[in-house]
Amino acid sequence: MSEIPLNKFEKLELILRLLKEGKTYREICHIAHVSPRDIKPIAKEYDRKKRLETNKRKEKKNQTKKPSISSQAFILFKEGKQIDEVKVLLDIPFKFAVRYWRQYLKSIGMFEAFEFYQENSYDMPTFLRINNFLKFNNVYGTDIVNVLRTAKDILNLNKTYSNLKIEINNLEQKRMKLLYYSHSSYSLQPLPLNKPNYNYYRY
Numbered sequence: 001m002s003e004i005p006l007n008k009f010e011k012l013e014l015i016l017r018l019l020k021e022g023k024t025y026r027e028i029c030h031i032a033h034v035s036p037r038d039i040k041p042i043a044k045e046y047d048r049k050k051r052l053e054t055n056k057r058k059e060k061k062n063q064t065k066k067p068s069i070s071s072q073a074f075i076l077f078k079e080g081k082q083i084d085e086v087k088v089l090l091d092i093p094f095k096f097a098v099r100y101w102r103q104y105l106k107s108i109g110m111f112e113a114f115e116f117y118q119e120n121s122y123d124m125p126t127f128l129r130i131n132n133f134l135k136f137n138n139v140y141g142t143d144i145v146n147v148l149r150t151a152k153d154i155l156n157l158n159k160t161y162s163n164l165k166i167e168i169n170n171l172e173q174k175r176m177k178l179l180y181y182s183h184s185s186y187s188l189q190p191l192p193l194n195k196p197n198y199n200y201y202r203y
Contacts, residue, residue, distance in 0.1 A: 015039060015043075016046060018031060018032065019042070019046050025039055069092060073090060073101075074100070074107070076089060076090070083097045083098055086100070
């Protein structure tokens with residue numbers, strides 16, 4: 001019984017299957033009953049599609065997921081970009097840029113330092129001078145509490161000294177007044193002994 005000849009589409013499917021199996025042109029010619037001239041364009045198209053699929057798989061494998069807006073902001077801040085620059089580069093509202101800046105500072109343990117700077121920005125020159133003083137005199141951070149406590153005690157002593165000085169000055173003025181009146185002719189003289197004071201017997 002003779003074999004039923006394959007139609008065009010069945011023959012094409014058979015050749016492609018044999019190519020995928022790695023068959024040679026000679027083997028395909030024998031199995032599919034075709035000539036090498038018939039196999040060549042099919043094999044060429046098959047190789048082209050195979051290369052495209054391979055390239056797509058490589059691209060998909062190498063393609064990295066685009067980072068989120070916050071991650072992009074973190075990268076820019078790490079590169080030294082300022083808040084206004086991040087706002088422009090990412091095209092986001094300024095309040096979002098500030099929010100990402102705070103989150104970035106928290107992630108690197110600098111948020112408290114940023115808050116301190118915002119609250120004491122006008123006093124920073126004074127704090128820097130204090131810091132230089134501590135470094136120059138080899139005073140450690142743990143000793144700063146004692147330094148401030150001593151400074152507070154000195155302020156209290158100065159205040160007490162000022163109050164005492166004023167009080168002594170007032171007492172001195174009172175003493176001078178008493179001395180002045182004690183030598184004045186208008187001052188009361190003590191009554192002589194054994195002599196009546198007639199002023200007390202007037203009716």
